[in-house]
Amino acid sequence: MIGRLALLLLALLACTGARGPILVPEISQHEIQVRQGFTGADLLLFGAILTPEGARAAGDYDIVVLLEGPARSIVVREKRKVAGIWINAESTEFRSAPSFYAMASSRPVGSLVDGKTAAIYEMGLKWLQLSPVGVIDPVEQKRFSEGLVDLMRRQGLYQENEGAVKISGQVLYQARISLPSSVQTGTYTAETFAVREGRVVASAISRVTVRKEGFERLVAYNAERNGFFYGLFAVIVSISMGWIAGRLFALI
Amino acid sequence: MDVYLPIANLSVNGLVIVALGALTGLLSGMFGVGGGFLTTPLLIFYGVPPTVAAASAASQVTGASVSGAFAHARRGGIDYQMGGVLVAGGVIGTGLGALLFRLLQSLGQIDTVINILYVLMLGGIGGLMAHESLGALRAERSGRPQPPRKRRHHPLVASLPLRWRFYRSGLYISPLAPLLLGIFTGILTMLMGIGGGFILVPAMLYILGMGATVVVGTSLFQILFVTMATTMMHALTTRAVDIVLAVMLLIGSVTGAQVGAQFAQKAKPEQLRLILAVIVLGVAIRMALGLGYRPDEIYTVVTQ
Numbered sequence: 001m002i003g004r005l006a007l008l009l010l011a012l013l014a015c016t017g018a019r020g021p022i023l024v025p026e027i028s029q030h031e032i033q034v035r036q037g038f039t040g041a042d043l044l045l046f047g048a049i050l051t052p053e054g055a056r057a058a059g060d061y062d063i064v065v066l067l068e069g070p071a072r073s074i075v076v077r078e079k080r081k082v083a084g085i086w087i088n089a090e091s092t093e094f095r096s097a098p099s100f101y102a103m104a105s106s107r108p109v110g111s112l113v114d115g116k117t118a119a120i121y122e123m124g125l126k127w128l129q130l131s132p133v134g135v136i137d138p139v140e141q142k143r144f145s146e147g148l149v150d151l152m153r154r155q156g157l158y159q160e161n162e163g164a165v166k167i168s169g170q171v172l173y174q175a176r177i178s179l180p181s182s183v184q185t186g187t188y189t190a191e192t193f194a195v196r197e198g199r200v201v202a203s204a205i206s207r208v209t210v211r212k213e214g215f216e217r218l219v220a221y222n223a224e225r226n227g228f229f230y231g232l233f234a235v236i237v238s239i240s241m242g243w244i245a246g247r248l249f250a251l252i
Numbered sequence: 253m254d255v256y257l258p259i260a261n262l263s264v265n266g267l268v269i270v271a272l273g274a275l276t277g278l279l280s281g282m283f284g285v286g287g288g289f290l291t292t293p294l295l296i297f298y299g300v301p302p303t304v305a306a307a308s309a310a311s312q313v314t315g316a317s318v319s320g321a322f323a324h325a326r327r328g329g330i331d332y333q334m335g336g337v338l339v340a341g342g343v344i345g346t347g348l349g350a351l352l353f354r355l356l357q358s359l360g361q362i363d364t365v366i367n368i369l370y371v372l373m374l375g376g377i378g379g380l381m382a383h384e385s386l387g388a389l390r391a392e393r394s395g396r397p398q399p400p401r402k403r404r405h406h407p408l409v410a411s412l413p414l415r416w417r418f419y420r421s422g423l424y425i426s427p428l429a430p431l432l433l434g435i436f437t438g439i440l441t442m443l444m445g446i447g448g449g450f451i452l453v454p455a456m457l458y459i460l461g462m463g464a465t466v467v468v469g470t471s472l473f474q475i476l477f478v479t480m481a482t483t484m485m486h487a488l489t490t491r492a493v494d495i496v497l498a499v500m501l502l503i504g505s506v507t508g509a510q511v512g513a514q515f516a517q518k519a520k521p522e523q524l525r526l527i528l529a530v531i532v533l534g535v536a537i538r539m540a541l542g543l544g545y546r547p548d549e550i551y552t553v554v555t556q
Binding site: 097228 | 254495503555
């Protein structure tokens with residue numbers, strides 16, 4: 001993470017030195033509230049790109065947008081058939097796997113930058129840096145990270161949309177990223193990169209906060225902090241609902 | 253109707269969950285079992301994380317067994333002494349179950365163990381019930397009354413030390429037998445999110461040899477308290493009780509339980525038992541196949 005930041009800073013410095021374009025990013029929503037009835041959210045990442053002189057510049061640049069959710073330490077388990085049944089066999093621990101990752105670009109990343117640059121900026125699921133724990137052989141690690149990426153993709157938590165960034169009037173770009181209802185709460189980072197001739201010439205970061213609000217927040221907080229009273233409440237609710245139903249039906 | 257589950261962290265169709273609750277409630281009203289054995293697997297199938305499913309299903313069983321327990325209490329159908337011993341065992345069992353749950357979770361084998369337990373328990377009990385009710389139905393058709401079963405407890409029970417008199421059950425046996433039975437069902441309740449009624453009732457009849465008049469009431473009494481203990485245990489250890497999910501299940505199941513009870517009064521007990529046996533066996537076979545087939549997901553992710 002720190003290494004990546006340092007690289008980013010270096011890249012930024014390099015950009016300003018070369019009089020890169022000006023990137024003005026914006027997000028449709030800086031806060032997503034998870035309330036009752038939350039079924040996911042649609043984020044519009046948009047902005048303008050200008051030449052250092054302030055003229056329209058988008059025609060000359062390509063845009064890559066990344067949205068990353070809070071990273072967490074996870075264990076990926078692999079099922080294998082043992083004695084006729086499928087059970088979890090091997091497992092690998094990853095220290096920082098993003099809980100959400102979406103990439104959108106104006107053209108396929110492969111045609112914009114080389115592998116090294118793509119890896120530095122994590123442009124694409126192929127380049128996701130998951131930092132596995134311990135020494136494991138690269139083949140096995142690849143198998144596990146591919147398994148993870150595939151699973152997360154099908155849950156809509158990892159996305160890759162090449163060509164999803166639309167550039168209009170040579171100045172405005174926009175990309176739509178949808179978050180499923182199963183997103184984790186926390187701070188999400190949206191990074192926008194302007195790419196030209198295989199190099200990242202400008203980048204900007206903004207943040208989105210996803211948090212539970214109102215009743216949902218109350219429930220999550222109490223389940224975590226006041227387990228005893230939360231459990232007691234659940235028990236009282238279930239008993240009284242059963243009892244009330246019994247009473248009501250006795251009247252009929 | 254989209255409802256967001258704050259603990260499971262996902263959005264579900266509320267009507268589906270209520271319908272699911274109603275289905276299991278119907279079963280519990282008709283057959284006097286908790287119905288948890290259907291709720292947990294169906295919730296998992298619907299995409300709810302297994303731990304949340306097991307933890308929240310327990311509170312649904314509490315709700316479904318309350319009115320039944322009250323009804324039996326009014327009729328004097330509960331042996332409180334026996335129930336007390338069973339509950340004591342059940343609470344110990346939930347504690348042990350919580351330890352086991354945590355151990356299996358850290359080994360990554362909790363889902364497999366839950367599935368295997370389901371297959372063994374449901375397969376065994378379903379098979380027994382089907383055999384017995386078929387025999388009863390056949391005997392009825394041929395016109396010969398089935399010889400009444402001799403009420404006796406299992407020889408192993410008699411070999412246990414220390415004997416108590418359980419008046420309402422009409423038994424003079426060691427309290428260790430119901431205590432062990434309670435512990436066993438407590439562990440299963442914690443692991444599988446079931447009330448354990450479908451294990452408890454046959455065990456009380458055929459292992460302890462209790463009088464049939466107090467079996468269902470006492471089993472409901474034990475289920476009521478043990479599922480309460482399970483909800484508490486989950487709230488304190490796995491923190492996976494989703495109150496929104498539980499309330500939706502409860503709305504369905506408490507209504508379903510009442511409707512089911514009305515049905516049960518009109519149907520023949522042997523037929524009811526045969527239907528239940530078929531459902532139980534169906535679930536068992538489905539889960540057994542699930543163990544053997546290549547699963548949809550080879551990889552699973554656990555947050556640390």
